Amino acid sequence: MTKNLALSRELASDPLFEIANHGTKHCPLSVTGRAAYGIAGTASPLEAWREVRDNHDFLHHELGVTPRFFRSGTAHYDDIGVEIAKLAGEQVAGFSVNGDQGARASRVSVRTAISQARAGDIILAHMNQPTGQTARGLADALPGILDGGTRFTTLGAAL
Numbered sequence: 001m002t003k004n005l006a007l008s009r010e011l012a013s014d015p016l017f018e019i020a021n022h023g024t025k026h027c028p029l030s031v032t033g034r035a036a037y038g039i040a041g042t043a044s045p046l047e048a049w050r051e052v053r054d055n056h057d058f059l060h061h062e063l064g065v066t067p068r069f070f071r072s073g074t075a076h077y078d079d080i081g082v083e084i085a086k087l088a089g090e091q092v093a094g095f096s097v098n099g100d101q102g103a104r105a106s107r108v109s110v111r112t113a114i115s116q117a118r119a120g121d122i123i124l125a126h127m128n129q130p131t132g133q134t135a136r137g138l139a140d141a142l143p144g145i146l147d148g149g150t151r152f153t154t155l156g157a158a159l
C-alpha cells in the first residue's frame with residue numbers, strides 16, 4: 001500500500017471493499033518467533049503489538065480507515081498473539097476456502113476452489129500477484145457462482 005497509495009485510497013473509498021489489517025511485516029503473529037511456511041513469526045509481545053498496531057495506524061492515517069479485522073501473514077497465530085490483536089482493537093479473522101494457494105495455483109485450480117465455496121465461506125485469494133492465475137480463475141468461477149444466487153459481502157457487513 002505504501003507503494004500504491006493512490007490506488008489504496010481508491011479501494012478504501014469503494015463500498016465494495018473493506019480494508020482490514022494484514023500486518024506490518026506480513027508474518028505469523030506470535031510471541032515466541034514461531035514460524036509458519038518458513039516465515040519467522042513475531043518474537044515478543046512488543047513485536048506482535050507492532051505487527052498489528054503499526055499497520056492499524058498506517059491505515060488510519062493514510063487511508064482514513066479504522067480496520068476492524070486482522071489476519072496475519074500466513075494466517076498463523078498463537079493464543080497470546082490473538083489477545084494482543086484484540087487489545088490493539090481488532091478481531092482476528094481467518095478464511096475457510098484457500099482460493100489460490102498463495103497465488104501459486106493454476107487458473108483451473110483457482111476456479112475449482114472458488115466454485116466450491118458455500119454461503120458463509122471466506123475465500124482467501126491474492127489480488128497483489130499480477131503474474132498469478134488468480135484473476136483469471138476468479139473470472140472463470142464468478143458467473144456460475146452468481147447464477148447460483150450467491151452474493152458477496154464484506155466481513156464487517158456479514159458480522
Ligand SMILES: [Zn+2]
Nearest residue numbers: 022026073074
Ligand atoms: Zn498475505
